[in-house]
Amino acid sequence: MGTTFVSMTESTSEGEIGFWMRDSILELWLRLLALHIPEPTSDLEMVYKIRNSWLLASRGCFQGCVPHDLSQATATPVGLQVVKEAISSLMDALADAPALLNGPTLNLLGIDGAFHGEFETARLIEVGRAFEDLLAGKLTCTVESTDWMPGSPQ
Incomplete structure (x- = not known):
């Protein structure tokens, strides 16, 4: 099971702020996130670029380096x-979702591989808070910090 460092900068260095995530959880998060980008009312290339990037990244075929492209997505x-x-x-949507999402339902999202058993919605909410904190500049975790991985079972 691979992991990816999520940050808003392109290169990984020791002082980079962000957090590590398990690839399968990051892929699920990015798939759901892409589906929450509304259809643009005008020809906004950036909207399509972000959505398509996240749909590809969430496909389930990247091990140890899920290309979340957060630095490019937030550059403008x-x-x-x-x-x-x-x-x-x-x-x-997650606040209104059931506490447990079942594997067969998550498998409908088109992510390679399979979800088995149930997945706690609270884990996705934790990921969302981590992303919000990263965007707000509230995090102090670096690439060397591995004791906290949002969405991972504790």
């Missing part, structure tokens, strides 16, 4: 707004 005010609105929309 439009992109940052798209990301923030998608996170807000998904977090609202």
Whole structure:
């Protein structure tokens, strides 16, 4: 089971702020997040680029380096707004979701591999809070910090 470092910068260095995540959880998060990007009302290439990037990254074929492209997605005010609105929309939906999401239902999302058993919604909410804190500059974790992985069972 691979892990990926999630940050808003492109290169990984010791002082980089972010957090590690298990690939399978990051892929699930990105798939759901992509589905919470609304259809643009005008030809906004950035919206399509972010959605398509996350749909590819969430496919389930990247081990140890899921290309979340958060640095590119948040590099412009439009992109940052798209990301923030998608996170807000998904977090609202998760607040109303059942406490447990079953594997067969998650398997309908088109992610390679399979979810077995139930997945706690609270784990996705924890991931959402981590993304919100990263965007707000509230995190102090670096690439060397491995004791906290949002969404991972405690």
